[in-house]
Amino acid sequence: MTTNGTQSHPLFGGSFSAVLPPDAIDVSDLREVADNQEVFVHSRTDQSIIIELLEHQDQVPDQDAARYHFDDVAASNEASPEVLSVELVDTEQIALQELSSAWFLSGRQRVAKFAEQARNTVNIHLVLFRLPQYSTDILITFNDPIVISPLSSSSTGAESAQTGGPSANSGQPWTLEHFRTTVQSFQLLEPAVFS
Template identity: 60%
Template sequence: MLGVVTDVMEAAAVQRPLFGGAFFALLPHSVQDVSDLREIPDNQEVFAHMHTDQSIIVELLEYQGGMTDPDAARHHFEDVATSNDAQGKAEIVSVEPLPLAQLALSSCSSAWTLTGHQLVSKFNEQAQNTVTIYMALFRMAQYSTDLLVTFNDPVAIE
């Protein structure tokens, strides 16, 4: 997921510390740490490309027990849709498992990807932008944590 690169988000990557150095991620050098511009909650790291509105958000969230792993991915997508005021204008395209053998993060019990679309208004504007949402959910029950990585890719900006 963090390796997703578009034409605008250049291929050259830089290792960036997350959550005070607890994690590291390779991110395109063309993204800016949004915490340099505005306050970000302690459980999030947000990076954005200033010209394309593409963004990568890494969140430490409460583990969603009592539901299947695919349902947990759907739950987090719906939570993002609510935060984006995209309720009723959000669609899930696919939810698929990630093979644990292919991950460097060895402490997760399961990992899932979700792809979807949302119609989102930015800064209370009337116009709605079509955004493709790519999510990777890393479930860590032993820490009561779901690690969620979201890549927002605006495909049609009004």
């Protein structure tokens, strides 16, 4: 399934929905994805959007929770993290009404893809929705590689897209505005998902 960037897409078996960026491919059509995740990749770049239902971290104050999850992802990726900014999101601009707070974090990680030695520099933008009444934190992450190591398996496709090769004919890279649209349109349709 490839998206067009204008229609709402069902997530987690229809329990949630969101407008996904154009040319998003559902990774679950290609390989197994954890039950608590929805993963979408750009059809021509190494960009991805990951939506995760995570256990609410009661011990972490709201203002520190986005950084907590960012650091957790960096640790699991064995990445070198750098937080650039964390800010409270105006919930009036968000379709999801059940949240107690929302936080936007921008950061950067130097991370290897799969088991490779080569490290790529990836801008990470994430939004954290806190839903303590459901014991859940929802994390929506936009991974946007900015420097691809020439030794990375990603370098061939990235060079092709940048130099006008076969990958350049379709699928403009996603922007922060595409990510904002996904975040703002994300909504809960079936609260029973938390049961």
